[in-house]
Amino acid sequence: MRYLVFVPLSVFMLVVFGGIVCCQRPAVVNIGAIFTFNSVIGRAAKVAIEAAVSDVNADPMILNGTELKLFMRDVKCNVFMGSIEAFQLIEKEVVAIIGPQSSSIAHMISEVANGLKVPLVSFAATDPTLSALQFPYFIRSTQSDSQQMAAMADLIDFYGWKEVIAIYVDDDYGRNGISALSNMLEKNMAKVSYKLPLPVQFNQHDITVLLNNSKPLGPRVYVVHVSPDPGLRIFTTAQKLQMMTNNYVWLATDWLSATLESFSKMNQTSLRILQGVVGLRQHTPDSIPKKAFLSRWSGMQQKGLVSAGLNTYGLYAYDTVWAVARSIDKFINEHNITFSASHELPDSKATRVQLEQLKVFDGGTFLLRKLLQTNFTGLSGQVQFNQDRNIVSRGYDVINIDKMEIHRVGYWFDGSGFSVLPPETLKGKNVSHSQLDWKLQNITWPGGKTETPRGWVIADNARPLRIGVPRRASFVGFVTEEHDSHKVQGYCIDIFLEALKLVPYDVPYKFELFGDGLSNPSYDGLVKMVANDVFDAAVGDIAIVTNRTKIVDFSQPYISTGLVIVAPINNHKASAWVFLKPFTVEMWCVTAASFVMIAVVIWILEHRVNDDFRGPPRRQIATMFLFSFSTLFKTNQEATVSSLGRFVMVVWLFLLMVITSSYTASLSSILTVQQLSTSVKGIESLITNDWPIGYQVGSFAYSYLSDSLRIQKSRLISLGSPEDYERALRQGPRNGGVAAIVDELPYVQLFLSNQTDFGIIGQPFTRSGWGFAFQRDSPLAVGMSTAILKLSENGMLQKLHEKWFCKEGCPEERRQHSEPHQLRLISFWGLYLLCGTITFTAFLVFLLRMVCQYVRYKQQQMHPHSPSSSSSFSTRYSKAVFNFFDFIDEKEEAIKKMFTQCDYPQVHGSSGR
Incomplete structure (x- = not known):
């Protein structure tokens, strides 16, 4: 019985103990870091990595008591040294390597990482050719240059430049970055016209030679893509060579921002050299942890523990340590850390190289998987990797150096382009990604100007x-x-x-x-x-x-066109109201007003002396207007008696004679034109018949008619000028001319601007336009x-069109505002003015005569036995004028009765009946 109980208990204890042993957390986990200590990036990264390791070990929520041990190696920007240091780190049985910062070194040791299955997480190697397919164990915790060059290409396209000069360091980082820029520019129909490489260890002489060689070239937009340079030697040399003026544009990748941020105290002299330079900076959102770390960094600087400023790569290095630590924590919860000898490595005895000390990390694949699943918010923002094993893009800041200060003028984010708002504020919002909505704040360019430079000059050796x-x-x-x-x-x-x-x-x-x-x-x-x-x-x-x-x-x-047909046409359609077409609307209105005016004036002049213009009011009104309108047909029965009335009638009848004869001629012309017609109804009628067709010499109309429409070439008649057009159309197909002409719309419009007997038949049967031709x-x-x-x-296109083709009014406007053969008021305004002036003068004479007769009548009433007054004529006349309206007011009732009964008293001396 005891034996039976002991066996299951032993099995249970073995399973539990075996599980504890299997999942036992190690006391120490080794990680390595490879970079150049004494560099712009390395000085910030070293402190950041050490601070991150310290924070991880101090946090009980991470690794749960396991210590993260860091081994750092200085490669001194040397690929050979980087390879050696990588082997030495792997001998320490590290589970992951942080770095390197150099893309060239990353290419080399990525092969080592692949062979020994040790994840390589780089916070600064931006070469876009470090692909996940070639280097599966390489992970990039910074943004790839493929993203940065997309932002740079968009910046160049935003300001409309089409050709740039690239200055770059001649290594994997420089060459592949500029290659990515060239590819991005091609998508925007731009290009890198000249690539100017610098040696990896370039000096002042190299820069001077390179910049002097670029001066004779045409482009003036420079893109500088080199390693961070604390001396800013390229811009210092450019200033000495007078190349920081308003004719130049200087664009820099994020190496410049990293350099400027690394200065512990901003160098005012350096910023003065960089006046007008525009650069990119990897965007890191503002956050409370980031501000706290910046404050902590400032404290370390004050204590003398840190000599350099914190740049963006320092933030990436800090987050990289945390990403590795979190992944290791998840890994050791499920797996043990073990290493084994590689069967793929050659025999050390044969090679005399101590390769037996290099061991393969058994759990490398699992740790890599945990790293790729990383997702947390760090100092630099969201730490998460995409399918290419690059950190998810956060976008870039666009910076501009002006007045010895660094100004952020906008942001760039993949897919949305440029904006003055940070990318994180646009998430979840319905924001247009159209290039038309791209915005940046005003930029000050070299030379202090805000106007965008043209970015091009005539090259010394350039051919126009x-x-x-x-x-x-x-x-x-x-x-x-x-x-x-x-x-x-x-x-x-x-x-x-x-x-x-x-x-x-x-x-x-x-x-x-x-x-x-x-x-x-x-x-x-x-x-x-x-x-x-x-x-x-x-x-x-x-x-x-x-x-x-x-x-x-x-x-x-720049102008819409198409082939149209020109032929003799009927400009007017038959209409029941064709009799109104000889006059324009203004002409009809003025003529009708003239009849009314003559009717009123003749009645006033004849009413007192002519019985035909007397009687009841209705009869007088009818007589007045019938007399006026009957003068048009010379059938009026009323005769004018007064000399003024006869004088007005003479002028009026002369006006009527001119108007009626002109009306008759115009109406005859319109009715004659309406009888004209053309047998050409459209392009189909030209194809089915055998009429000759005209075309302009040199026009594509010939090939279109002969090749596309299959019209016999013998029917096509070449014409060279508008005069040839008119002659051929007037002769017609039976007299050696053509039935119609096929030409492009602008030529036809210019031809018809001086022609009224021809017109366009139908609509354009092709659609095209005129443009300028360029090489592919x-x-x-x-x-x-x-x-x-x-x-x-x-509106400049319309102005140029009017300048060349509307000197006497555009043909379309002339046809729109008036019909052919119409008589307009401008042709008769002198005659109407003469008639109106004479009529008004006669009316004034009549009024003066009435005033004089009234004055004499009043004098006779006041002095019936005095033949004349002792006052002078002028005095009497003046008093009469002033008293005339008083008499009208006093005798209002008498005047109304007088006009109603039409019974006027005989004024002494009047010539009434």
């Missing part, structure tokens, strides 16, 4: 762009050559020059004429010369068609397209 221009023989308003000065001008040239002003860099060019000037050149041939590198570009009335876009790049169209992948094509859009938005 050869721009082919068609030498037209007709329609010279589009492109023409001045015979006196041999300069090129025209509508298309003006648009090109205005657009060139908006391109954010200088473009040297020279125009070269194409064609003999006797006939219009072949535009297909001009475009082919651009594709064959005879010309760098072509400017003119060049239509954007499919076969041309296959060999060159076109700018944005030319960055100028994109720059000119943007400039043309700006010209359209600010």
Whole structure:
């Protein structure tokens, strides 16, 4: 019985004891760190790593009593030393290595880490070619340069520069970083025009030679991607060479911000040298732990424990230690830390190398998995790794040095571009990621100017762009050559020059004429010369068609066009109200007002002396207007008696004679034009019939009609000028002319601006536009397209159109505001003015006569036996004028009765009946 009880108890104790042994936490866990102690990054990283190890060991929540032991090795920026130190660290049975900071060393020891399965977590190796596929045990706890170069490319595109010069250190870090920048710029239709490498251990002489060699080059936008340099030697040399002026743009990657942050006290002289420089800085969100650590760092500086400032890489190094510690804590909860000899290593006796001391970390794969699952908030922000084993991007700050201070002018975040708000504030918000919404604060550039530099000058050895221009023989308003000065001008040239002003860099060019000037050149041939590198570009009335876009790049169209049909047309449709068309609305209104005016004036002049204009009010009104309108037909029965009335009628009848004859002529012309018609109804009727068709010499209309529409080439008649157009259309197809002309809309509009007997049949049956042709992948094509859009938005395109083609009013406006053959008021205003002046004068004479008769009548009533008054005539006349209106007021009732009964008293001396 005892035996039976003892066996299960023993088994139970064995299982428990075995589990305790299996999961027993070690007293010490070794980790290594490889970097260069005496460097900008290393000085901050060393203190940060030591502080992190101390904090981890002091925190009972991490490792639960297990001590984290750190072994650090100084590689002195040497790849060979880095390899040796890596082997020595692995001999210490470290479970993870923090570092290195150098991308070149990382390439080397990553192979060692792969072989011995020791995770390598780097806080400063930013080379984008350190890929997870090639180096599965390499983890990057800082942002890759692929992200930084995307931000730099967007910054270059944001300000519109298309070519840059890259200065970089000639190692894996420099070469691969600039290669990533070049790839990103290509997506934005820009490029790294010149790559200027520096030796790894470059000196002042190397920099001077390099910068002097870059002076003759055209681009003035420099991207500097080197290792952190406390002496800022590149910018110091650039200032001595007069290259920190407003003609230059200096952009720096995050090495500059790391250098400036490492200064324990900001060097004012250094900041003065950096005036106008724009750089990137890895973004780290503000937080309470970060502020506390910065305060702690300041305290260590005051005590003399730290000689350098804390830069971003120091924060990454601190978080890297915590990420490794958290992963080790999770690992040792599930696995034991064991090492074993590698069967893949060669025999040490054969190689005479002590490789037997190198052991493979058995739990390396599991620890790597725990590291990749890391997710916590550190001093630098959220610590989490993506599928490429890089830390999740936090974005970049854009900094600008101005007035010896570092200003943060905005932020860049992958996917959302530039913003003046930090990336963490945009999370969860519906924010537009369009480039149109990108914003940065004002930047001060070298030289102290806030205006964005053009970033380009004419290079000393640069060849100006050869721009082919068609030498037209007709329609010279589009492109023409001045015979006196041999300069090129025209509508298309003006648009090109205005657009060139908006391109954010200088473009040297020279125009070269194409064609003999006797006939219009072949535009297909001009475009082919651009594709064959005879010309760098072509400017003119060049239509954007499919076969041309296959060999060159076109700018944005600056005018919409398409093929249309021109033929003799019927401009007017039959209408029941055609009799109103001879006069404009203003003419009808003024004529009607004239009839009313004549009716009123004649009634006033004839009412007192002519019985035909007397009677009841209704009869007088009817007589008044019937008399006026009947003068149009000379059927009025009432005769004018007074001399003033007859004088007014003479002028009025003369006016009517001119108006009626003009109306008759205009109406006849309109009715005659309405009988004209054309048998051309559209492009289908031209295809199905055998009529000859005209086209402009050199236009793509010929190839379109013959190749696309399959019209016989014998039917196509070449025409060279607007005069040829008019002659061929008037002759018609039976007299050696053409039935219609097919040409592009702008030419047709210019032709019809002086023609009223021809018009456009139907709508354009092709859709295209005119643009400027450039060689394939030319960055100028994109720059000119943007400039043309700006010209359209600010109204300059319309102004140029009016300058060249609306000197006498645009054809569309003239057709819109008036009909052909209409008579307008401007043609008769003199005659109307003469008639109105004479009529008004007669009315004034009549009023004066009434005043005089009234004065004599009053005098006779006051002095019936006195033949005349002793006062002078002027005195009597003045009193009469002042008393006339008093008489009207006193005799208001009598006057009303007088006008109503039409029974006026006979005034002495009047000529009434």
